[in-house]
Amino acid sequence: SPGTTKRGAWSPVSSYPPHIPSDPEEQAQFVVEAHQSMLHNESFRWYAQQRGIEGRIESCELGWHEGWLVLPIKSPMNEVEGIVLRAGPQAEKLTGLRFTQPRGQRSMIYCPDWSLLTRADCIYIVFGMIDALTLSELRLAVVTTTGGAKSFDASWLEEYRKPIVVVPDKEEEPQAYSLLTNLD
Numbered sequence: 396s397p398g399t400t401k402r403g404a405w406s407p408v409s410s411y412p413p414h415i416p417s418d419p420e421e422q423a424q425f426v427v428e429a430h431q432s433m434l435h436n437e438s439f440r441w442y443a444q445q446r447g448i449e450g451r452i453e454s455c456e457l458g459w460h461e462g463w464l465v466l467p468i469k470s471p472m473n474e475v476e477g478i479v480l481r482a483g484p485q486a487e488k489l490t491g492l493r494f495t496q497p498r499g500q501r502s503m504i505y506c507p508d509w510s511l512l513t514r515a516d517c518i519y520i521v522f523g524m525i526d527a528l529t530l531s532e533l534r535l536a537v538v539t540t541t542g543g544a545k546s547f548d549a550s551w552l553e554e555y556r557k558p559i560v561v562v563p564d565k566e567e568e569p570q571a572y573s574l575l576t577n578l579d
């Protein structure tokens with residue numbers, strides 16, 4: 396039923412996406428609380444396990460809030476700059492949404508592991524946060540955008556002078572070719 400997880404713990408799920416604060420301090424607190432919720436309630440880890448990103452829970456401070464996977468967008472200095480929520484199956488069914496974010500949040504670069512990005516010989520670009528977490532789980536330097544395949548800004552990678560590989564999902568090839576033409 397809505398609000399339950401696979402192991403039976405209760406997590407409220409609504410037909411509306413949860414409120415996400417837009418104030419930076421409140422966002423940082425939201426991330427901490429959602430992360431603690433996931434760490435202290437093993438039943439909230441099932442969605443991350445199902446998606447193959449359980450190994451990123453601690454390092455990326457993934458969390459769980461009212462049936463949504465909380466994905467903090469962090470700076471290279473590990474500061475919360477934004478938040479994206481990915482609906483779990485029940486939340487997606489009830490809301491009709493796969494993702495939500497704070498009102499007015501711009502598209503941003505998402506990098507699960509900034510230190511890996513600076514050390515790597517090659518950078519991978521994917522068009523999805525779960526895809527980025529999956530490649531990060533494989534210890535590949537990866538980035539994506541928080542705003543969809545068409546919103547990746549090539550200038551985000553200007554300071555990195557190394558080979559870049561774009562890995563589009565099926566039907567995202569046009570966006571990949573467009574991005575490649577903008578990369579130097």
